[in-house]
Amino acid sequence: MSQTQVRPDRPPYPGTPRWVKVFGIIGIVLVLVVVIIMFTGVGGKHGPDRHIPSGAPSGHTPPIENGVQQP
Amino acid sequence: MSMTPGLRKFVLTAHVISSVGWLGAVVAYLALAVAALTSADAQMVRAAWIAMELTGWFVIVPLALASLLIGVVNALGTPWGLFRHYWVLVKFLLTVFATIILLLHMPTVSYFAGVAARTDSANVFGLRGELIHAGGGLLVLLVTATLSVYKPRGMTPYGWRKEHEQRKASPSNSP
Numbered sequence: 637m638s639q640t641q642v643r644p645d646r647p648p649y650p651g652t653p654r655w656v657k658v659f660g661i662i663g664i665v666l667v668l669v670v671v672i673i674m675f676t677g678v679g680g681k682h683g684p685d686r687h688i689p690s691g692a693p694s695g696h697t698p699p700i701e702n703g704v705q706q707p
Numbered sequence: 708m709s710m711t712p713g714l715r716k717f718v719l720t721a722h723v724i725s726s727v728g729w730l731g732a733v734v735a736y737l738a739l740a741v742a743a744l745t746s747a748d749a750q751m752v753r754a755a756w757i758a759m760e761l762t763g764w765f766v767i768v769p770l771a772l773a774s775l776l777i778g779v780v781n782a783l784g785t786p787w788g789l790f791r792h793y794w795v796l797v798k799f800l801l802t803v804f805a806t807i808i809l810l811l812h813m814p815t816v817s818y819f820a821g822v823a824a825r826t827d828s829a830n831v832f833g834l835r836g837e838l839i840h841a842g843g844g845l846l847v848l849l850v851t852a853t854l855s856v857y858k859p860r861g862m863t864p865y866g867w868r869k870e871h872e873q874r875k876a877s878p879s880n881s882p
Contacts, residue, residue, distance in 0.1 A: 646871045653861035656793045 710784035722777040729770040730848045733841055736762050740837040753823035760820030763813050771806045791866030794854045805847045812840050
């Protein structure tokens with residue numbers, strides 16, 4: 637059974653400031669959005685593989701053409 | 708653990724220089740990504756990928772690591788501490804997060820830079836990812852810079868306990 641420690645020599649902790657709570661909520665939301673995007677495939681695969689055609693052999697894939705004129 | 712005033716100023720100066728340098732290097736990196744993304748010249752896109760890789764590995768990564776390490780030394784060597792004040796703790800966590808993402812992302816940049824160096828064609832699709840990563844990094848760095856200047860109030864429970872232990876030990880010597 638736990639007991640709350642009472643320290644009469646120390647004033648009570650005033651609590652976490654509001655700006656820290658706002659930062660925490662924004663941080664959690666952003667992390668969740670990134671995790672959802674990465675693991676649900678909404679944003680496609682992550683890393684260089686997302687730009688490589690799936691049927692191409694690894695390491696020998698020609699780069700995607702830019703569609704711009706070469707000099 | 709407390710540093711002498713001279714050493715403290717030196718470490719703080721090194722921390723400011725590395726952090727502001729990191730921010731500036733990310734802006735330069737973003738400029739390269741935007742220039743490549745809006746360019747119709749394949750040579751420009753290839754050159755941008757190669758420049759972004761060099762800037763990333765030889766400027767941004769060293770500055771990020773320096774900023775993180777010097778920031779930790781600076782915090783631990785002053786009465787601010789690393790875990791006592793929320794603004795220092797939030798800055799530390801954001802810097803660690805940005806550094807990890809940077810180190811995880813740089814191999815992707817190296818891949819595209821390698822492709823650009825070996826072939827005549829250029830990849831503009833990866834550049835959108837660069838805008839997201841570098842833009843997010845810039846946002847994080849702007850937040851940490853703002854926290855450093857404003858130093859919003861608020862102590863952690865650990866900081867609160869330590870503060871009152873120190874005050875009890877030496878009432879006239881509070882940070």
